[in-house]
Amino acid sequence: MTKITSDQRLPWKRVWVTGAGRGIGAALTKLLCEEGLTVYASSRTQQDLAVLQQQLRQYPGTMIPVPLDVCNKENINSLIESWKKENNFPELVILNAGTHDPFPAQEFSAKRCEQLFDINLMGTIKCLEPVLKHYMAHNRGHIDV
Numbered sequence: 592m593t594k595i596t597s598d599q600r601l602p603w604k605r606v607w608v609t610g611a612g613r614g615i616g617a618a619l620t621k622l623l624c625e626e627g628l629t630v631y632a633s634s635r636t637q638q639d640l641a642v643l644q645q646q647l648r649q650y651p652g653t654m655i656p657v658p659l660d661v662c663n664k665e666n667i668n669s670l671i672e673s674w675k676k677e678n679n680f681p682e683l684v685i686l687n688a689g690t691h692d693p694f695p696a697q698e699f700s701a702k703r704c705e706q707l708f709d710i711n712l713m714g715t716i717k718c719l720e721p722v723l724k725h726y727m728a729h730n731r732g733h734i735d736v
Contacts, residue, residue, distance in 0.1 A: 603682040607631040609661055610688030612639030619685060624652030631681060633659040661688045661714030671721040683733045684722050686715045
């Protein structure tokens with residue numbers, strides 16, 4: 592990844608990254624913490640978040656673990672409402688959560704595909720809806736999917 596030079600400043604203070612427990616989400620969380628941002632890092636797996644938080648303690652930014660299943664709209668809405676109430680809504684949201692389930696054609700089933708779509712597509716949409724409404728109401732915010 593490209594390191595941001597000292598004359599470049601990121602326009603955000605707070606960022607929400609879904610799927611932050613592993614892979615691209617963990618790498619993004621690390622990069623943003625290196626830059627001194629507060630990162631709300633979401634993952635279904637609390638253990639992954641705990642390990643990542645330990646690894647990032649050396650950086651100037653702060654990682655706040657947010658255990659969350661992006662398929663649970665009630666929990667998403669509770670998180671959004673807590674940010675509104677505390678006046679610390681992230682200025683950037685990176686909707687990165689997703690999974691894969693490689694399987695041979697003999698094991699194909701609509702149920703398996705439905706589970707993948709629920710996480711990879713509907714999970715993103717369930718997070719996007721309240722974020723987009725908030726950003727539009729305040730005429731500011733950035734979303735990456």
